[in-house]
Amino acid sequence: MVSERRELQSITVERNDAIVTITLRRPQKKNAANDAMWSELLDEFRSIPNDASVRAVVLTGAGGNFCSGADLSAEERDERPHQLSVMRHIGDVCLALHRLPQPTIAKVRGVAVGAGMNLALSCDLIAASEDARFSEIFAKRGLSLDFGGSWLLPRLIGLHRAKELALLADIIDARRAAELGLVNRVLPDDELDACVDDWATRLAGGPPIALAMSKRMLNNAFNVTLEQAIDDEGLSQTVNFGTTDTPEAIAAFVEKREPEFHGR
Structure with a gap:
């Protein structure tokens, strides 16, 4: 059995056999993502594909919240380079x-708003x-969508509902998120861990x-023709039959x- 735990500055990475759990760990800020968190997440997301023994990834937050978005506090902004460089880094x-080949699961408690919502939707x-609670x-905050929200939302719930969430910026509860098709399961808090553990296993x-x-094919579904999709399916199945x-x-x-x- 492989078991490992690493505490970085803003996240914790736990490995249990083939499952990696990444916990956002700035509970005092409802896990708002600062530059250190973005950098640590990027390092993890880029290293995981190179480890074939990792089969599933769980993303969650500490302290009863998922992520309150990017940290927009003055002290964070004062230390940053030009905003375009920041946004390219977040992108x-x-x-x-x-791009992670492994299946990923977001386990969401409390708030998932702004970039935090789109982190879960990713x-x-x-x-x-x-x-x-979810909100674009x-x-x-006087901002437009980021962290892939402009691409994700129309694909997940259709253009007009995406515009409603983006332009009105309402906070919606988990049940409404499920009704819209943004969430796979809504569970009592004491059942959430068991559900995610079962899925990950x-x-x-x-x-x-x-x-x-x-x-990969599902992620590309809206970007290819039916003919291209069928070709991709054929190639994928050929690869499968060549495996053990x-x-x-x-x-x-x-x-x-x-x-x-x-x-x-």
Whole structure:
């Protein structure tokens, strides 16, 4: 069993077997992301794809909140380079998260607003506690969408609902987020950890190459034609049949047992 815990300046990284959990850790600021947090997240998101033994990633927050967005306090802004450089750096974090081949889960308690909301939406699955609150709060701060929100929202909920969230910047509760299709599950707080643990365990036990290719194709779905999608499916299945995982899955089905996938 692989077990590891690293406490960095603004995040904690825990490894349990094939599952990595990244916890945003600035509870005194509701986990608002400062430059140190963005840099630490970028390093983790860029290193994880190089470790084939990592099968699933969970992203969550400390102290009862997910993330209150970027830290806009004066002391943070005073220490920063030109704003365009800052935004390019934050954009790199967003892209690195989207490019993770491993399935990702956002476990959301409390607030997930602004870049914090879009950080959650950038994950493949979202489980939220009943007390979770979401908002594209940018307009109330005199800002426009960032961390991929302008790309994510229309794809997730359609253009007009995306505009409603972005332009009015209302705070919505977890139930409303689920109704809109932003959240996969809403659970009582005492059931949230068990749900995410179950999902992460199931994903970690799945065929990593096949899951990564399905994730990539789904992420590209709105950017390709049906003909291109079918070609991608054919190429992906050809790759799958060249691995040991597909024969193992077929053998396990015939033998009425659970398959053991190795990602090779």
